[in-house]
Amino acid sequence: MEMQRIGIVGAGQMGSGIAQVCALAGLDVTLNDVSEAALQRGIDRMTASLERMVSKDKLSAAEASAALMRIERCVEPGGLADCDFVIEGATENVRVKQAILRQLDAVLRPGAIIATNTSSVSITKLAATLDDPARFIGMHFFNPVPVMELVEVIRGIQTSDATFEATVALARRIGKTAIDVRNSSGFAVNRILVPMINEAIFVLHEGVASAEEIDAGMKLGANHPIGPLALADLIGLDTVLAIMDVLYGEFNDSKYRSAPLLKEMVAAGYLGRKTGRGFYTY
Incomplete structure (x- = not known):
């Protein structure tokens, strides 16, 4: 064609x-x-x-x-x-x-x-x-x-x-x-990636490490080019939440439940780079 x-x-x-x-x-x-x-x-x-x-x-x-x-x-x-x-x-x-x-x-x-x-x-x-x-x-x-x-x-x-x-x-x-x-919910990449980002938000919410430490840990310890929280800001926290909600709805598995902090930040309008504020300030 x-x-x-x-x-x-x-x-x-x-x-x-x-x-x-x-x-x-x-x-x-x-x-x-x-x-x-x-x-x-x-x-x-x-x-x-x-x-x-x-x-x-x-x-x-x-x-x-x-x-x-x-x-x-x-x-x-x-x-x-x-x-x-x-x-x-x-x-x-x-x-x-x-x-x-x-x-x-x-x-x-x-x-x-x-x-x-x-x-x-x-x-x-x-x-x-x-x-x-x-x-x-x-x-x-x-x-x-x-x-x-x-x-x-x-x-x-x-x-x-x-x-x-x-x-x-x-x-x-x-x-x-x-x-x-x-055709499967989240397809390949996001089914792996977005739950990892969601888990990073849980780690932040529980006070295990700061946003900077979490991102540094994944960059230096897992060879990621960008940390999961900075990546969430780049993607848009509303998009991350939407994907998690779809995964949870499709699979009905608790491992896909959205982090409470993610929901709260979206409710506040802190969506990442596109709003100037997310886990970091832009």
């Missing part, structure tokens, strides 16, 4: 990152969000990211400018009608994602593929929202998208082989390594 125009639903941290790597790979991008203000924030985020790459000699100023020129914006789902492949990158909320998928199903041509960037929600469940679930797939990117090389490609029970093959080809085209992951 020949792909040239990629649609991205959601201009937040993940959506703007996906748009950036697609544009840098020479693909035309239509970025969709609920308002012009949200779209502008996404463009501003991409501009800053590209400028950092130029300053580090990873990219020329001309290449950065050309990438931004490939990105169009729209606030209505109908603006995505000519896309060959659309990636939904909304919040980890099943109902929100299902509502978006119904809108996409109504405006996209029959051959277009629809992917979700969910980090935990069942692909099979989301696919059932569509009239043609065979064209639906999971494409889980990692944050920050321009830096992280991995994409988990997740088939629902309905996903066709052609959809899977086209998705892997797209991942390769934009410079990512795809791994084939079975």
Whole structure:
């Protein structure tokens, strides 16, 4: 399947990152969000990211400018009608994602593929929202998208082989390594990673060690490039909580219960880097 125009639903941290790597790979991008203000924030985020790459000699100023020129914006789902492949990158909320998928199903041509960037929600469940679930797939990117090389490609029970093959080809085209992951709550990486972060929050809450000591311990003792609490701030504590809640709901296993401190911080609006305060202050 020949792909040239990629649609991205959601201009937040993940959506703007996906748009950036697609544009840098020479693909035309239509970025969709609920308002012009949200779209502008996404463009501003991409501009800053590209400028950092130029300053580090990873990219020329001309290449950065050309990438931004490939990105169009729209606030209505109908603006995505000519896309060959659309990636939904909304919040980890099943109902929100299902509502978006119904809108996409109504405006996209029959051959277009629809992917979700969910980090935990069942692909099979989301696919059932569509009239043609065979064209639906999971494409889980990692944050920050321009830096992280991995994409988990997740088939629902309905996903066709052609959809899977086209998705892997797209991942390769934009410079990512795809791994084939079975549809299971949390998939592979987050099922391992997020409970580890949650346990680090328990350790902090119980006063076993400070945030700095926990992160230093995991970096120096387990060779992690970033500590689990700093990583939680980067991911977003609301996203960490959402994934833990999905894991607990799907497996009904107490090992997936969210740390009380995590819940309290999310309730307080201390979500990490995106709000300027999490386990650390930014």
